[in-house]
Structures are given as structure tokens and as C-alpha cells.
Amino acid sequence: MADLKAQIIQQLNLQEVKPEEIGNDQPLFKEGLGLDSIDALELIVLLQQHHGIRIANPEDGPNIFYSVRTMAEYITAEKSKTA
Amino acid sequence: MKAYIQGTGCVSAQDSSIFPETIREYEGDRLPVADPDYKQWIDIKQIRRMGRVIKMGVAASHISLQDAGVKMPDAIIMGTAYGCLADTGVFLNKLVTQQEDMLTPTAFIQSTHNTVGGQIALLLGCHAYNNTFVHGAFSLENALQDSLLFLEEDTSRKVLAGAVEEITDYSHTILSRFGLYKNGVAAGEGASFFVLGAEKDEQSQAELTAVEMLYKPASKEETGSHIEKFLNRNGLQPSDIDLLITGRNGGDDSYYEAIEADLFATQPVAKFKHLCGEFPTAAAFALWMVTGILKKQQVPPAIMVKGNAPSKVKRILIWNHQNTTHHSLILVSAC
Numbered sequence: 442m443a444d445l446k447a448q449i450i451q452q453l454n455l456q457e458v459k460p461e462e463i464g465n466d467q468p469l470f471k472e473g474l475g476l477d478s479i480d481a482l483e484l485i486v487l488l489q490q491h492h493g494i495r496i497a498n499p500e501d502g503p504n505i506f507y508s509v510r511t512m513a514e515y516i517t518a519e520k521s522k523t524a
Numbered sequence: 525m526k527a528y529i530q531g532t533g534c535v536s537a538q539d540s541s542i543f544p545e546t547i548r549e550y551e552g553d554r555l556p557v558a559d560p561d562y563k564q565w566i567d568i569k570q571i572r573r574m575g576r577v578i579k580m581g582v583a584a585s586h587i588s589l590q591d592a593g594v595k596m597p598d599a600i601i602m603g604t605a606y607g608c609l610a611d612t613g614v615f616l617n618k619l620v621t622q623q624e625d626m627l628t629p630t631a632f633i634q635s636t637h638n639t640v641g642g643q644i645a646l647l648l649g650c651h652a653y654n655n656t657f658v659h660g661a662f663s664l665e666n667a668l669q670d671s672l673l674f675l676e677e678d679t680s681r682k683v684l685a686g687a688v689e690e691i692t693d694y695s696h697t698i699l700s701r702f703g704l705y706k707n708g709v710a711a712g713e714g715a716s717f718f719v720l721g722a723e724k725d726e727q728s729q730a731e732l733t734a735v736e737m738l739y740k741p742a743s744k745e746e747t748g749s750h751i752e753k754f755l756n757r758n759g760l761q762p763s764d765i766d767l768l769i770t771g772r773n774g775g776d777d778s779y780y781e782a783i784e785a786d787l788f789a790t791q792p793v794a795k796f797k798h799l800c801g802e803f804p805t806a807a808a809f810a811l812w813m814v815t816g817i818l819k820k821q822q823v824p825p826a827i828m829v830k831g832n833a834p835s836k837v838k839r840i841l842i843w844n845h846q847n848t849t850h851h852s853l854i855l856v857s858a859c
Contacts, residue, residue: 452628453572454572454573454630455572456568456571456572457568475569479573479629479630479633482628482629483628483629483630486626486627486628489626490626
């Protein structure tokens with residue numbers, strides 16, 4: 442999850458945010474990190490670029506991107522399908 | 525139509541707020557902006573989506589609004605020749621390297637010329653007239669003329685007007701290949717903003733008396749004649765100008781010198797591009813500097829080229845040209 446946090450910080454250009462400052466279960470949008478819809482697009486691109494994962498159903502987005510933990514679980518689950 | 529400059533803000537190679545007491549000098553062929561701490565004007569969450577030129581523009585606009593005591597302008601009118609070059613480069617690079625796939629929105633959003641004006645408006649919550657002029661070396665001048673027209677329609681309005689430009693490694697390399705930066709000419713960048721009002725009040729620092737452009741004059745004689753007629757149209761002779769500020773850039777300045785010798789033989793002459801560098805909207809820096817000179821009635825010795833700095837300054841003419849094709853005349857007077 443530390444790597445994923447570093448990827449999020451880099452992709453979203455979260456200046457002055459350190460990976461350890463992002464809680465595993467902290468909401469990414471609204472409260473918490475306060476991300477918005479443009480960030481959501483950036484996170485979709487992050488999944489494609491860094492992990493080769495395309496989100497098939499856009500309605501799953503809110504659940505996948507709820508927190509770093511939900512993102513990490515989704516990545517693990519998707520990678521295990523193709524392993 | 526004339527206007528009164530009621531607030532100024534500048535982000536340049538010079539410090540933004542202490543002119544003319546301290547002047548920073550640089551060497552080399554590139555004068556980068558002395559970046560202030562942008563977080564004093566921009567929220568950390570918003571700053572991450574802003575390229576340098578946007579931050580420069582937002583900062584300069586905020587400084588000018590604070591200086592004027594204006595919270596919400598009635599228009600945002602600005603000029604830029606190159607726009608948001610850095611993010612245009614980022615976006616185009618990704619377009620090529622990622623074969624037009626998986627392009628992220630942020631660089632694209634930041635790459636358009638009117639992003640700076642848009643970001644200023646977003647941060648202010650300003651839904652008023654917002655226009656960005658992209659006319660090469662006439663971008664600032666068109667923005668100023670539009671501002672004057674806007675004020676003529678309603679004299680109670682306040683206009684936030686200005687110009688921005690940035691250098692990037694790509695642009696500097698490409699423009700160097702075109703021969704722009706040779707023989708001592710240094711590339712520059714910066715943002716300057718002004719709050720303009722039609723009515724003179726206690727905030728007024730200087731009078732923007734007139735702005736004109738001259739495109740591709742056939743000869744130096746035509747340029748000289750145009751400058752003289754411009755002054756005549758404003759009820760002045762060349763001898764009425766207390767200080768002529770030219771766009772000398774250290775390269776071939778013979779064009780300026782020839783007309784100065786003819787029209788302004790006895791007037792003091794100054795320059796400004798050794799302080800901000802050469803860029804298409806550099807005259808905005810000159811206008812910022814001139815407003816400070818007229819307000820403080822103090823001419824920095826470092827800008828003088830010919831003659832002595834006048835102790836009392838009533839009228840200043842800024843004459844800038846790019847490649848002898850784009851001539852800009854900005855007449856500024858003391859209030």
C-alpha cells in the first residue's frame with residue numbers, strides 16, 4: 442500500500458503530502474484527502490498505466506476509489522484473475 | 525479614453541513588492557522569475573493543478589487587487605503570446621509517447637491560453653467578462669485597449685488587466701535556434717496585472733493616458749512620424765516627455781537610437797529588459813515599473829541609458845518593439 446500511496450501522490454501532484462500521512466482507510470474524496478472528479482480520472486489512468494487494469498463498470502468507481510485499502514484490494518483481486 | 529491605474533502586481537525576475545528600492549541583476553541569457561511563495565495566495569489543494577505561468581498570473585493578479593483594495597473586478601482582461609507553454613509541452617509529449625491513449629485531464633486543462641484568466645476568475649468566484657488576447661507581441665496592448673473600451677461603456681467599472689508569459693526549456697531552445705537570444709539578449713518571463721478604473725480616486729497611482737500599436741512600419745522615418753503623431757493626438761510634443769523608456773534588449777538597439785536621436789535628443793532615456801528579459805508581453809513589466817516610478821516620483825538609476833534621471837516625473841512614454849515589426853506605445857502620466 443505504501444507504493445500505491447506514492448503513486449497516488451505522484452499522479453495527483455499532491456505537494457507536501459507524504460505517503461505515511463495518508464491513512465489506509467481514509468476516504469480519498471470529499472473529506473479525507475479532498476479529491477474531486479478530475480482526480481478520479483487521474484486515478485483511473487493510474488490503474489491503467491501502473492497496473493494494466495481497466496475498470497469495466499464505471500459504477501464500481503466509488504467503491505474502488507473509496508480509500509487506499511479498497512484500491513489495493515481491487516488491484517490485488519484483478520491481478521489474481523489474470524495470474 | 526484614459527484610465528487610472530489603481531493597483532499593480534508583478535511577478536518577475538525582480539522582487540514583486542520592493543521596487544524600486546532594490547533591483548536584482550542577473551547574468552546569462554535567461555532571466556527566470558524570482559518565484560514568491562505562491563501558497564500565500566493559493567490554497568495548497570488548488571496549487572497542485574497549476575503550472576508556473578498560472579501561479580505567476582494568479583499571484584500578480586491577487587497582489588494588484590490587494591493593492592487597489594478591490595475584491596471583485598468587473599472584468600478580467602489579459603494578454604499572452606505563448607500561454608501555458610509548460611503544460612502544453614507535457615500534454616503533447618504524453619500524446620506522442622502514450623500514442624494518444626491514457627491521457628490525463630490536468631495537463632490538458634492547464635494547456636490553453638485562457639487558463640490563467642479562468643483560474644483567476646475561479647479563485648475569485650468572478651463570473652464577469654473574461655477575455656484573453658493572444659496576439660503575439662501585441663497581446664498586452666490589445667488587452668489594455670479592450671479594457672479602455674470596457675471602461676468607456678461604464679465608468680464605474682474596475683478592470684483587472686494584465687499579461688503573462690513563461691519560458692520553458694523547450695521554448696528557450698527553439699527560440700534560441702531562431703536567433704532570438706544572441707548578442708546579449710536574455711529570455712524573460714513574468715506576470716504583471718493592473719486594476720484599472722475610469723474615475724480618478726485616492727487609490728489612483730498613475731494615469732494610463734493612451735495605448736497604440738504600429739505594425740510593420742516601412743521605415744524608421746514612418747515609425748518616428750507615427751510616434752510624433754501619437755503624442756500630438758494626446759496634446760503633446762516629444763519635449764513634453766519626461767522619460768522615454770525603450771525596449772532595448774542588448775541586441776541591435778540601433779532602431780531605438782536612431783529615432784531617439786531624431787525625436788528625443790534632449791530627453792532622458794531608460795530601458796527595462798535587462799531587469800525582466802525579452803518576451804512578447806514584456807511591456808507589462810515596463811508598465812508596472814512606470815507606475816511605481818510615477819507613484820513614488822523616483823527613478824531607479826539602474827534603468828537609465830541616456831541623460832539624468834528626472835527628479836520630477838509627469839509623463840513617461842513606453843516604446844517597445846519586437847523585431848522592428850510590432851511597435852507598442854504606452855503613454856503614462858502622473859496623477
